[in-house]
Amino acid sequence: MRSFLPIAILLFTACSGGGGGTEDTGTDTVDTATDTATDTGTPTTDTGTTSTDPTTTDTFAFGHASVDVLFVIDNSASMADDQATMATTTAHFLDFLLGSSVDYRVGVTTTDPGGVDCPNSGSPAAGELVTLGGLSWLDASVANPDMFLGTSVQVGTAGCFLESGLTTAYQALTDTTSGFRRDDAALVVVFVSDEDDQSTSLTAPPIDDPGMLAWLDGIAADVPLSVHGVLCLDTGAGCTSDRYRDVIDHVGGVSFPLDDAAAWEAAMVQVGIDASGTTDRLLLTQTPDEATLVVGTVLADGSETTTTDWTYDAATNEVVLQQYVDADESWYVRYEPL
Secondary structure, eight states: OBOOOOOOOOOOOOOOOEEOOOOOSSSOOOOOOOBTTBOOOOOEEEOOSSTTOOOEEEEEEOOOSEEEEEEEEOOSTTOHHHHHHHHHHHHHHHHHHHTSOOEEEEEEEESOOOTTTOTTOOSSOTTOOOOBTTBSSBOTTOSOHHHHHHHHTOOOSOSOSSOOHHHHHHHHHHOTTTOOOOTTSEEEEEEEESSOOOOOTTSSSOOSHHHHHHHHHHHHTTSOEEEEEEEOOOGGGTOOOHHHHHHHHHHTOOEEETTOHHHHHHHHHHHHHHHHTOOSEEEOSSOBOGGGOEEEEEOTTSOEEEEOOEEEETTTTEEEESSBOOTTOEEEEEEOBO
């Protein structure tokens, strides 16, 4: 397992895991997911085999087999500094992703819608993925992922002034010719922009917030979905990124302030957590007697090992670990319910 210092979670767009799961008390199934920013796994609760056994055991499995990550980055004239900042923080995202066993694809597109709205737009546009060395996305075949992603996110500043990230995200993820999006893979989308979405009726659907929400709901019904943003959130300057935030809030993601250097690192960590399927929080199915809590892992041979490197958060009914778990690990929490 990998240890990390606690980092605040952020969301970025240029303008989300504690463990959850099923409680088995004989016949019922309970969804204990805590939020979209944290995958809390799938706990199964064993309430004991006899009427005299008061112990409950929640077990947790984590991760997903594959994930597609799409960064939608503003390439308008004002974004050079923000793109450079992003390039210096992508390593925090890759630290989680490369340390997992997940089959990953990481693509980058811009907020430039192209077409009749922006006939003189820069390239790439209309959801086209950034291509580097003949490769349109980062996967396990890339020898130097840090350099590949750090270069790819610097998409330039020749793009259209009508930043249309909702449209271009849709275009990129529904383009069947590119082969990027896999229907059975978890999906993580990150918007990065210093202006709000300005998709218009002249660009590809869905260009309205309800249309985008319905489309994302369809995806979330089939696979794990996270949407975050690093955005302009300066209400004093009249920049609130409302359209992006409507989408992000609907999915349960996080919006991070674009002008906060520390937020970039936190945002990349959050995206890495979601992409890799890891977590540092285990959501319990019942309220425990704290004095009886036992936390541990189940080893490959079926044996158990315990740890004391955790705390209990009574406000959320979660065990908070002092490290992020690996996606292929199995954890348990045993306790007597109140």
